[in-house]
Amino acid sequence: MLLRMKFTQQRRVRLAQGLWLMSWMAVLCGAFIFTLGIYLKIELLRRAEVMDNTEIHVVPNILMMVGLASIGTNWVAGRVCQDSLDATRFPRWKVLLLAWFAVLTIRTNFTISVSFTSTCHCQVGLRNGIRFYKDTDVPGRCFQKETIDRLQMEFRCCGNSNFKDWFEVQWVSNRYLDYTSKDVKDRIRSNVDGRYLLDGVPFSCCNPASPRPCLQYHLTDNSAHYNYEYQSEDLNLYPRGCRQALIDYYMGLMNSTGPGVLSVVLIQVVLVSLRYLQTAVEGAMALEDPEGDSDGYLLEKGVKETFEEVKANVLNMLKFGESVPVQGMCSTFCCN
Structure with a gap:
């Protein structure tokens, strides 16, 4: 097991309560990012007549999508933390948590890329x-x-320039x-x-x-x-030319994503901690002692073994996807 830790019932409860609080803080950060995207979109539409580059609208669109994704994923995290204290409700999340971890990892990387996208697309001016x-x-x-x-x-x-x-x-x-x-x-x-x-x-x-x-x-x-x-x-x-003035203004808005950075940090902490909570609760349930001690870990196997296992599963899924159309074609040919 990778980074195994011992959890008592009290530690599991405290971990769940702390994660619940951080999840809702991340929800508020996501709401701020979404609101910032709407405000930036309105500001760009107000001055659409004098803008040289319409591609800058990609930035508020991405901010709104990231904000909504942050609200949704962290709301799920809050519900998981809440249900982890109830042995009758937690098992329903067991199947969904693996997919949720994957989605959350992708969304975190997507949020980080927003800052680079914002910088690349901030080309505005009055030349035309x-x-x-x-x-x-x-x-x-x-x-x-x-x-x-x-x-x-x-x-x-x-x-434009001067x-x-x-x-x-x-x-x-x-x-x-x-x-x-x-x-x-x-x-x-x-x-x-x-x-x-x-x-x-x-x-x-x-x-x-x-x-x-x-x-x-x-x-x-x-x-x-x-x-x-x-x-x-x-x-x-x-x-000063208006191009530089507009760039300074819009970049100032886009750099106001302090809550977005906080959201990324919180998500990373929630991602790791929720994995510990999941494995610790599942370990206690496997021992049929919800109030007993259990082990929490990040990976059941080592990093190399886990990577090889995931790789094999992906390859098997791809092979299965390729074999279905071939079998369908063979059966159609034989019928004819």
């Missing part, structure tokens, strides 16, 4: 969103301007351009695509904490403003 800033009259994009303005003010950011991203797109609607003006005509002719580009940014890029009045236009022209140097001036704009 700012192109539609001017389309206030286009169905489906009417609120794009308002969404981006609110986002830049809320997250104190400007553009404020210069606005120099590359026409963010002023054509309905507000005077095509009889020479300046407008010259700017449109100077661009191959016929766009009205200018070295300016929307008002939502202005930093209200700056002591200087906001500079929105002619940002690259030193002579357009008094006591102004383009290369050294902070422009009174938010220096």
Whole structure:
């Protein structure tokens, strides 16, 4: 037996009570993870119009699945711990516990992988969103301007990478351009695509904490403003791009899975301890003395022997699965 321990009736009761408490703590952690997934999903849907990458929705979906799985598996663990104190109710779990241990092990590894998935999929930004800033009259994009303005003010950011991203797109609607003006005509002719580009940014890029009045236009022209140097001036704009601001925000949410880490630790402890409880209770029942001493262990045999036994069982199941279709085909052929 691997890591055998002696259990009295009192120790079995205390182990069951402690595991019951930890199981319900893990249920609460699972509920937190599920709630965090829902909140993150809502936040992403709120800003879906300006997101470059829709694959980030994988992250809240995984968090919700992990949260539900944690609630379900740990609720089962709590019931097992409760029934282990009753010799008439515990035997019904004997068949299900082996499968439950396997599911719990897989789910624990799955929970650990969520953190890596969260990091890989957190690619968001406004690169495509700012192109539609001017389309206030286009169905489906009417609120794009308002969404981006609110986002830049809320997250104190400007553009995708920085404020210069606005120099590359026409963010002023054509309905507000005077095509009889020479300046407008010259700017449109100077661009191959016929766009009205200018070295300016929307008002939502202005930093209200700056002591200087906001500079929105002619940002690259030193002579357009008094006591102004383009290369050294902070422009009174938010220096951070919205892509970095959004990544910091969503990664902060995803890294708030402290209860998730606690859940993983609790699950590992519950997994090992519940195995001891199972074998100790079954040992006492086998001796027909529920209140007597019994041995608890993790594996009935050594690690190598257990691995070989599981491997043999899996191979036998695979052989049985292959033989059934062959026999069915033979019987059909013979009948014909």
